[in-house]
Amino acid sequence: MSGTESPVVAVLCGDRRPPDMDPVERVATVRYADAGGLPDALRGADVLFVYDFLSRAVPGAWHAADRLRWLHIASAGVDPVMFPELRHSDVVLTNSRGVFxxxxxxxxxxxxxxxxxxxxxxxxxxxxxxxxxxxxxxxxxxxxxxxxxxxxxxxxxxxxxxxxxxxxxxxxxxxxxxxxxxxxxxxxxxxxxxxxxxxxxxxxxxxxxxxxxxxxxxxxxxxxxxxxxxxxxxxxxxxxxxxxxxxxxxxxxxxxxxxxxxxxxxxxxxxxxxxxxxSAHMSGDFVGWRNALVEVFADNFARWREGRPLRNVVDKRLGYVPSTP
Amino acid sequence: MSGTESPVVAVLCGDRRPPDMDPVERVATVRYADAGGLPDALRGADVLFVYDFLSRAVPGAWHAADRLRWLHIASAGVDPVMFPELRHSDVVLTNSRGVFxxxxxxxxxxxxxxxxxxxxxxxxxxxxxxxxxxxxxxxxxxxxxxxxxxxxxxxxxxxxxxxxxxxxxxxxxxxxxxxxxxxxxxxxxxxxxxxxxxxxxxxxxxxxxxxxxxxxxxxxxxxxxxxxxxxxxxxxxxxxxxxxxxxxxxxxxxxxxxxxxxxxxxxxxxxxxxxxxxSAHMSGDFVGWRNALVEVFADNFARWREGRPLRNVVDKRLGYVPSTP
CATH class of the missing domain: 3.40.50.720 (NAD(P)-binding Rossmann-like Domain)
Structure with a gap:
C-alpha cells in the first residue's frame, strides 16, 4: 500500500510488549493484544505481528481477520500459524529467518x-x-x-x-x-x-x-x-x-x-x-534478540508500506522459506 | 650414538607403565622405575623418559645420573624438571610439544x-x-x-x-x-x-x-x-x-x-x-593421549640412536621450546 490512510497493525503479545516499535507506531495504528483480546484487535487490521510466537491463539481468532493481508511471526519456525485457513488464504506469511x-x-x-x-x-x-x-x-x-x-x-x-x-x-x-x-x-x-x-x-x-x-x-x-x-x-x-x-x-x-x-x-x-x-527453548535467544526480532518486522513493515517485496516470505505449501539456491 | 652397544633407557612411571614401548625395548635396555627406584634406574642410563610427568622425583635422584645424555618428558610443560643441576648440565631436554x-x-x-x-x-x-x-x-x-x-x-x-x-x-x-x-x-x-x-x-x-x-x-x-x-x-x-x-x-x-x-x-x-x-588437569588428555605421548618419545628415540637432530629441544634458559620463526 502507499499511504494516505494509516494502516492497522495488530500485535499478539503476552505480558511483555515488543521493544523498539516507534518506527511502526509513527505511521500505523498499533493494537497490542493478548490471546483474549486478539479477535478485537484483528477486526479491521491489515497486518498481524505475532510477537508471542509460542502462542497458539491465532487459529481461534482467525474468524475476526476480515481484512488481513500480511502476517509476520517473530520466530524462524512458522508451525504455530500453519493452520488450514491461513494456508489457503491470500494472507502473506513472513518469518524472522536469520535472527537466530x-x-x-x-x-x-x-x-x-x-x-x-x-x-x-x-x-x-x-x-x-x-x-x-x-x-x-x-x-x-x-x-x-x-x-x-x-x-x-x-x-x-x-x-x-x-x-x-x-x-x-x-x-x-x-x-x-x-x-x-x-x-x-x-x-x-x-x-x-x-x-x-x-x-x-x-x-x-x-x-x-x-x-x-x-x-x-x-x-x-x-x-x-x-x-x-x-x-x-x-x-x-x-x-x-x-x-x-x-x-x-x-x-x-x-x-x-x-x-x-x-x-x-x-x-x-x-x-x-x-x-x-x-535447556528451556533458548538456544537462539541471545541478549538483544527481542530487539533484533522487532527490527526484522519493522524493516519488512517499511517494505510493505512502500510496496517493495517482503523478505522471508514463507512458502505456505512447504511450511518454510525456501532457500534461494 | 650409532649402535653396537645397547643403550640404557630409564623410565619414570607410576603404577601405570607406558604403552607401545616395543620399538624402544627392541633396541634398548629399558628400566621402568617409580620414584623410589629412580636412582637405581638412572645409574648407568643414557636416557631418562619421564612418563610420570607430574612426579617431582627427578631432582632428588639426579645424583645417580652418571652418564645421562638426554631427558624426555611426556608433557608440554617442563617446569617439573627445570631444577638448576639439569639446567646447567649438558643433558639435552625434550618435551611432548604438539600432542595436546x-x-x-x-x-x-x-x-x-x-x-x-x-x-x-x-x-x-x-x-x-x-x-x-x-x-x-x-x-x-x-x-x-x-x-x-x-x-x-x-x-x-x-x-x-x-x-x-x-x-x-x-x-x-x-x-x-x-x-x-x-x-x-x-x-x-x-x-x-x-x-x-x-x-x-x-x-x-x-x-x-x-x-x-x-x-x-x-x-x-x-x-x-x-x-x-x-x-x-x-x-x-x-x-x-x-x-x-x-x-x-x-x-x-x-x-x-x-x-x-x-x-x-x-x-x-x-x-x-x-x-x-x-576440571582435573585433563583438558589435553584425549582418548589415546598416552599412546601419542609414547609415540613422540619413540620417534625421538629413533632419531637419537641414528644421530639425527631431536625434535622439541627445550631452551633450558627460557624453559620451553622456542618457536621456529
Missing part, C-alpha cells in the same frame, strides 16, 4: 564440545568436591549430520566444519557441492544415512513430513554411541522413543532445547537422565 | 561457549527439574587474549577465530602480523592490555618470569565481567587473588583445569563457586 542462526549454531557447537569433554560430569564431580581425571574425546575428525538445510542448519554446518568436523546435510533434495554442506542427502532416506554419523542435529522445520521423523526406527539406525541434538522443534521427535534409545545406552547423549510439551513437565524422565542436557 | 594442542584448544572453545550459554546454570536448573528461559550471549564478536604463544596457544587462537572471536596473543616479544594471532602484545606489559578483552586465557609455560603473573593487579586490570581460563599451570595464578576477584564479581567466571595444588584440596572455596568450572 549464529546464536543457535554456537549453542550446537557448545553442546557437541560439552559432550566430548564431559562438562556435565565435571560439574557433577565439582558439586561433590571430587577430583577425578578422565580421558575425553576430540571433536576434530568426528562427523555430524545436520537435518535441515535452512539458514540455521547452514550456520551450524559452518561452525562445526570450522573446528574440523566433517559435516553432511539432510534436506528435501539430495545434492552435491552445496556451499555449506558439501553433500546433502535426502531426508526421505534418513535411516539409510544415519549410521554414518557421530552426532545428529535436528533443525528441520516442523511440517507434516517432518513430524515425528526421529522415532524408534531412526534412533535404532544411528551409530551406537551417537549423540542427538534438537534445536528444531520438539515434535520432530517421538520423545518416548528417544528416552528408550538413551536408556538402552544405544545413544550416548542428547542435548535438547525444544520439547513436544513446553515447558517440559516436572515428571518427565528426561530431567534426571545424566546423558541429557536440557 | 588440538584437544586443549577444543576444551578452551568449549568453556568459552559454556560460559556464554550458561550451560552450568542449565544443568543446575535441570537437577531441580526447573524450566527457566534465559537470554544468553553470542560468542562471535567477543574478544580473547591468549597469554602464551606456543603451539597450544596458537591452536586456541585458531579455534576461537574460527567462531568469529577477535583474538590477540601475549608473548615474550610484541609483534604484528603473526600468522595465528595477528597482533602479539608483550607479556611484560600485560596489565596495560588486559582491559581490552572479554576472555583471558592463560597457557604460558611456567618459568620464573610467568610464575604468579595473574595476581590481584592483573585481575583488577581485566574488564569488569571478563572471564578467565587457565589451561597452563596453576602456579601462573595467585589463587587467593583469583578467588577475591571472582567473589567481588569483578570477574564473571573462571574455567580452571590446573591449580597451584593438585588434586585441588576439598576445602578449596573454588569447588562451590557457581561461576567457576573445575
Amino acid at each position: 542462526d549464529s546464536a543457535i549454531a554456537e549453542y550446537v557447537l557448545g553442546v557437541v564440545i560439552a559432550f566430548a569433554k564431559d562438562f556435565a560430569g565435571s560439574l557433577r564431580l565439582q558439586q561433590r568436591r571430587t577430583w577425578r581425571h578422565r580421558e575425553t574425546e576430540r571433536v576434530a575428525g568426528t562427523s555430524a549430520l545436520v537435518v535441515g538445510t535452512g539458514p540455521i542448519g547452514r550456520a551450524i554446518a559452518r561452525l562445526l566444519r570450522a573446528v574440523g568436523m566433517s559435516v553432511t546435510g539432510a534436506g528435501r533434495r539430495a545434492r552435491e557441492a552445496d556451499p555449506d554442506f558439501g553433500r546433502v542427502v535426502a531426508s526421505e532416506e534418513l535411516t539409510r544415512h544415519l549410521p554414518h554419523f557421530d552426532v545428529v542435529i535436528a533443525v528441520a522445520p516442523l511440517t507434516e513430513r517432518t513430524k515425528g521423523m526421529f522415532d524408534a526406527r531412526a534412533f535404532a539406525a544411528m551409530r551406537p554411541g551417537a549423540r542427538f541434538v534438537n534445536v528444531g522443534r520438539g515434535e520432530l521427535v517421538v520423545t518416548s522413543d528417544l528416552i528408550a534409545a538413551l536408556r538402552e545406552g544405544h545413544l550416548a547423549g542428547a542435548a535438547l532445547d525444544v520439547f513436544e510439551q513446553e515447558p517440559l513437565p516436572p515428571e518427565s524422565p528426561l530431567w534426571t537422565m545424566e546423558n541429557v542436557l536440557i | 594442542d588440538s584437544a586443549i584448544a577444543e576444551y578452551v572453545l568449549g568453556v568459552v561457549i559454556a560460559f556464554a550459554k550458561d550451560f552450568a546454570g542449565s544443568l543446575r536448573l535441570q537437577q531441580r527439574r526447573t524450566w527457566r528461559h534465559r537470554e544468553t550471549e553470542r560468542v562471535a564478536g567477543t574478544s580473547a587474549l591468549v597469554v602464551g604463544t606456543g603451539p597450544i596457544g596458537r591452536a586456541i587462537a585458531r579455534l576461537l577465530r574460527a567462531v568469529g572471536m577477535s583474538v590477540t596473543g601475549a608473548g615474550r616479544r610484541a609483534r604484528e602480523a603473526d600468522p595465528d594471532f595477528g597482533r602479539v602484545v608483550a607479556s611484560e606489559e600485560l596489565t596495560r592490555h588486559l582491559p581490552h578483552f572479554d576472555v583471558v586465557i592463560a597457557v604460558a609455560p611456567l618459568t620464573e618470569r610467568t610464575k604468579g603473573m595473574f595476581d590481584a593487579r592483573a585481575f583488577a586490570a581485566m574488564r569488569p565481567g571478563a572471564r578467565f581460563v587457565n589451561v597452563g599451570r596453576g602456579e601462573l595464578v595467585v589463587t587467593s587473588d583469583l578467588i577475591a576477584a571472582l567473589r567481588e564479581g569483578h570477574l564473571a567466571g573462571a574455567a580452571l583445569d590446573v591449580f597451584e595444588q593438585e588434586p585441588l584440596p576439598p576445602e578449596s572455596p573454588l569447588w562451590t563457586m557457581e561461576n567457576v568450572l573445575i
Whole structure:
C-alpha cells in the first residue's frame, strides 16, 4: 500500500510488549493484544505481528481477520500459524529467518564440545568436591549430520566444519557441492544415512513430513554411541522413543532445547537422565534478540508500506522459506 | 650414538607403565622405575623418559645420573624438571610439544561457549527439574587474549577465530602480523592490555618470569565481567587473588583445569563457586593421549640412536621450546 490512510497493525503479545516499535507506531495504528483480546484487535487490521510466537491463539481468532493481508511471526519456525485457513488464504506469511542462526549454531557447537569433554560430569564431580581425571574425546575428525538445510542448519554446518568436523546435510533434495554442506542427502532416506554419523542435529522445520521423523526406527539406525541434538522443534521427535534409545545406552547423549510439551513437565524422565542436557527453548535467544526480532518486522513493515517485496516470505505449501539456491 | 652397544633407557612411571614401548625395548635396555627406584634406574642410563610427568622425583635422584645424555618428558610443560643441576648440565631436554594442542584448544572453545550459554546454570536448573528461559550471549564478536604463544596457544587462537572471536596473543616479544594471532602484545606489559578483552586465557609455560603473573593487579586490570581460563599451570595464578576477584564479581567466571595444588584440596572455596568450572588437569588428555605421548618419545628415540637432530629441544634458559620463526 502507499499511504494516505494509516494502516492497522495488530500485535499478539503476552505480558511483555515488543521493544523498539516507534518506527511502526509513527505511521500505523498499533493494537497490542493478548490471546483474549486478539479477535478485537484483528477486526479491521491489515497486518498481524505475532510477537508471542509460542502462542497458539491465532487459529481461534482467525474468524475476526476480515481484512488481513500480511502476517509476520517473530520466530524462524512458522508451525504455530500453519493452520488450514491461513494456508489457503491470500494472507502473506513472513518469518524472522536469520535472527537466530549464529546464536543457535554456537549453542550446537557448545553442546557437541560439552559432550566430548564431559562438562556435565565435571560439574557433577565439582558439586561433590571430587577430583577425578578422565580421558575425553576430540571433536576434530568426528562427523555430524545436520537435518535441515535452512539458514540455521547452514550456520551450524559452518561452525562445526570450522573446528574440523566433517559435516553432511539432510534436506528435501539430495545434492552435491552445496556451499555449506558439501553433500546433502535426502531426508526421505534418513535411516539409510544415519549410521554414518557421530552426532545428529535436528533443525528441520516442523511440517507434516517432518513430524515425528526421529522415532524408534531412526534412533535404532544411528551409530551406537551417537549423540542427538534438537534445536528444531520438539515434535520432530517421538520423545518416548528417544528416552528408550538413551536408556538402552544405544545413544550416548542428547542435548535438547525444544520439547513436544513446553515447558517440559516436572515428571518427565528426561530431567534426571545424566546423558541429557536440557535447556528451556533458548538456544537462539541471545541478549538483544527481542530487539533484533522487532527490527526484522519493522524493516519488512517499511517494505510493505512502500510496496517493495517482503523478505522471508514463507512458502505456505512447504511450511518454510525456501532457500534461494 | 650409532649402535653396537645397547643403550640404557630409564623410565619414570607410576603404577601405570607406558604403552607401545616395543620399538624402544627392541633396541634398548629399558628400566621402568617409580620414584623410589629412580636412582637405581638412572645409574648407568643414557636416557631418562619421564612418563610420570607430574612426579617431582627427578631432582632428588639426579645424583645417580652418571652418564645421562638426554631427558624426555611426556608433557608440554617442563617446569617439573627445570631444577638448576639439569639446567646447567649438558643433558639435552625434550618435551611432548604438539600432542595436546588440538584437544586443549577444543576444551578452551568449549568453556568459552559454556560460559556464554550458561550451560552450568542449565544443568543446575535441570537437577531441580526447573524450566527457566534465559537470554544468553553470542560468542562471535567477543574478544580473547591468549597469554602464551606456543603451539597450544596458537591452536586456541585458531579455534576461537574460527567462531568469529577477535583474538590477540601475549608473548615474550610484541609483534604484528603473526600468522595465528595477528597482533602479539608483550607479556611484560600485560596489565596495560588486559582491559581490552572479554576472555583471558592463560597457557604460558611456567618459568620464573610467568610464575604468579595473574595476581590481584592483573585481575583488577581485566574488564569488569571478563572471564578467565587457565589451561597452563596453576602456579601462573595467585589463587587467593583469583578467588577475591571472582567473589567481588569483578570477574564473571573462571574455567580452571590446573591449580597451584593438585588434586585441588576439598576445602578449596573454588569447588562451590557457581561461576567457576573445575576440571582435573585433563583438558589435553584425549582418548589415546598416552599412546601419542609414547609415540613422540619413540620417534625421538629413533632419531637419537641414528644421530639425527631431536625434535622439541627445550631452551633450558627460557624453559620451553622456542618457536621456529
